[in-house]
Amino acid sequence: MLEVRGLFSGYGKIEILHGVSLEVKESEIVALIGPNGAGKSTVLKTIVGLLKGKGSILFKGEEISSLSSHILVGKGLSYVPQGRIVFPRMSVLENLEMGAYLEKRREKIEEALQRVYGLFPVLKERKEQKAATLSGGEQQMLAMGRALMQSPSLLLLDEPSLGLAPKYVSLIFQKILEMRKKVTMLIVEQNAARALEIADRGYVLELGQNRFEGSGRELLNNPEVRRLYLGG
Ligand SMILES: Nc1ncnc2c1ncn2[C@@H]1O[C@H](COP(=O)(O)OP(=O)(O)OP(=O)(O)O)[C@@H](O)[C@H]1O
Ligand SMILES: [Mg+2]
Numbered sequence: 001m002l003e004v005r006g007l008f009s010g011y012g013k014i015e016i017l018h019g020v021s022l023e024v025k026e027s028e029i030v031a032l033i034g035p036n037g038a039g040k041s042t043v044l045k046t047i048v049g050l051l052k053g054k055g056s057i058l059f060k061g062e063e064i065s066s067l068s069s070h071i072l073v074g075k076g077l078s079y080v081p082q083g084r085i086v087f088p089r090m091s092v093l094e095n096l097e098m099g100a101y102l103e104k105r106r107e108k109i110e111e112a113l114q115r116v117y118g119l120f121p122v123l124k125e126r127k128e129q130k131a132a133t134l135s136g137g138e139q140q141m142l143a144m145g146r147a148l149m150q151s152p153s154l155l156l157l158d159e160p161s162l163g164l165a166p167k168y169v170s171l172i173f174q175k176i177l178e179m180r181k182k183v184t185m186l187i188v189e190q191n192a193a194r195a196l197e198i199a200d201r202g203y204v205l206e207l208g209q210n211r212f213e214g215s216g217r218e219l220l221n222n223p224e225v226r227r228l229y230l231g232g
Contacts, residue, residue: 001026001184009046009053016042017208024186031195032188034205040188044156048079078152082159084139088132099149116145137168157187193230196220
């Protein structure tokens, strides 16, 4: 579904990624972990066209590295940025409708809404409420729900559990497991152990380069990965 080869990217003259490679197969959950500043968010931003990099990015076999974000959304690639970004003064329903801005047919939007409400019933209960007044966990579900409105085939999630209370961390991971039936996911997570437990495969990034890769279980059991990234 996604194949990234030798990706270089950064901000202005500062190079942050020095040849990162990874792949995501259809219906997999792949975790991307690593210390703060390793370049995990930069990888996602470059894949979705928010940063221009060098190297190859194939999505369903098509080279997408020169395409812009809104084109990629139409091709089935959705992205939930780090930090629970919602439109604060808009209602839950309006936020979700924004996620389907490429869809003009009302009945398709309605179908997508029902699917998202099925996964996140709390969004239905609170559909008239302003997004700013949702709890942190609810805002994260809204950001994820909005990305699902376009029925993507690949979803990139940046730190979905960051800064949430423990009960919401568990809920978000449970929702990710429910979503796996419908969508392939590449997930960046601070909560590395938990991410590797649910991931089919994972990559450890360090200083803008690949450091380790393997199945979720292999990485969880790798003594060096445990010592360096999972707190021993
Ligand atoms: N807009 C920007 N302009 C300049 N440098 C940036 C910008 N955004 C990120 N960086 C730098 O790029 C490097 C990698 O950042 P990135 O956000 O990709 O790391 P990360 O692995 O996602 O870290 P975290 O776990 O803290 O989210 C960092 O050194 C950061 O300071
Ligand atoms: Mg980040």
